[in-house]
Amino acid sequence: VSAARHDATFRFSTVFDAGASQEAVFEGSGMRQLGELAIDGFSCTVFAFGQTGSGKTYTLMGPLAQSKDQPAAPSLLGLMQRSFACLLEQSRSCSTGLALSASYLEIYNEQVRDLLSPGPPCALPLRWSKSRGFYVENQLSVDFESLEAITDLLLQDARPRSWDSAVGHREGVMWGQSTTLTPQVPQPSACPSKQGTLCFVDLAGSERVKETGSSGELSVEANNINRSLLALGHCISLLAKPRGKRTHIPYRDSKLTRLLARSLGGSGVTLMVACISPSSRCLSETLSTLHYASRARRVTTRPLANRISREKLLQTLEEEIQVLQLENLSLRQQLSLSRVPTRSIEVPGTPPRVGAWPGWG
Structure with missing residues (x-):
């Protein structure tokens, strides 16, 4: 680069002129x-x-x-x-x-x-x-x-x-x-x-x-x-x-x-x-x-x-679910929405699934 008082030189990995495609x-x-x-x-x-x-x-x-x-x-x-x-x-x-x-x-x-x-x-x-x-x-x-x-x-x-x-x-x-x-x-x-x-x-x-x-x-x-x-x-x-x-x-x-x-x-x-x-x-x-x-x-x-293990992915998703649940609860409280009553139904002969994640079957 030619300046008024002196020339300046720079070095870069690659230089393209104005005609480069x-x-x-x-x-x-x-x-x-x-x-x-x-x-x-x-x-x-x-x-x-x-x-x-x-x-x-x-x-x-x-x-x-x-x-x-x-x-x-x-x-x-x-x-x-x-x-x-x-x-x-x-x-x-x-x-x-x-x-x-x-x-x-x-x-x-x-x-x-x-x-x-x-x-x-x-x-x-x-x-x-x-x-x-x-x-x-x-x-x-x-x-x-x-x-x-x-x-x-x-x-x-x-x-x-x-x-x-x-x-x-x-x-x-x-x-x-x-x-x-x-x-x-x-x-x-x-x-x-x-x-x-x-x-x-x-x-x-x-x-x-x-x-x-x-x-x-x-x-x-x-x-x-x-x-x-x-x-x-x-x-x-x-x-x-x-x-x-x-x-x-x-x-x-x-x-x-x-x-x-x-x-x-x-x-x-x-x-x-x-x-x-x-x-x-x-x-x-x-x-x-x-x-x-x-x-x-x-x-x-x-x-x-960046490597993501299955366990780490599940942990991240669970944390996101907790955050979303808290946000949902906060919004419901702000809107004064009453919670819908729920009932648990037990099916005889069906063992409970602990820690199951539906996304992985």
Whole structure:
């Protein structure tokens, strides 16, 4: 990069010029390998970073379809759709079966919203547990078996609900979205199942508030975004240091860093796509993005596959049932609904089944 005072040199795993096709980016970035790791039970994340208009959303999703009757050309599909296709192809050839599910989140003004849930968006709580790390409570997840189904489902919410048509040219500054695919490979009862994740994160524009021209409510939104990206940058800077020299990593400084904690410094595998503009007017932001990516490249993780034993799965399901029962009881009390009287019927000659789980026969 040629700057006014000196030339800056950066080294990355792969560099694509403006003429690179979507297929070349998919194959050259290692995206196919990430999908295979997710099937093997690893937590994988790819996130796009850069200023507004640099091509983050296009790289991940390609151009948005005008309508169902006018889909985007196959050659223009982004990393997400191509990954969907590869996972679906794997599911058809997997002898033990491969179940695929997806979730879709938005972080807006430090609130986590579920974009798949019907009705107006509402904030979901972000929890932490020793076994799961940070996770979104009550997040909706949907199963899918075809590329058309998952693409239609995600693209119908591709424009965030917080998006204002009056400032449409600033949409990259306004929001950040995360799409997570969960491949699960069942195994024989004696072996643990493999459950991985493949998470796509479309970060908001990295430019400073004064450069967005935002004011009032929009300025508040832009400030929240800048705080999130600064928190992410701080975590990356600390993680880039040798393990012996690292201090506490402040993942809790923002919702974004909490959700990316496992991907950045835990047991996950992460791909960062740094998007820059060729315009000389954007030189300052270009250098900022490249420095950001250069620090991220020095971060190392210790990937571990996620194996779920039958006993652990049953325990998790039982815990979820207990939580749902408590929520149901609370709602009934709030609505002042009387409990329906029940009677127990004993069938002679039928021994009781203790601890039986109908899902396993």
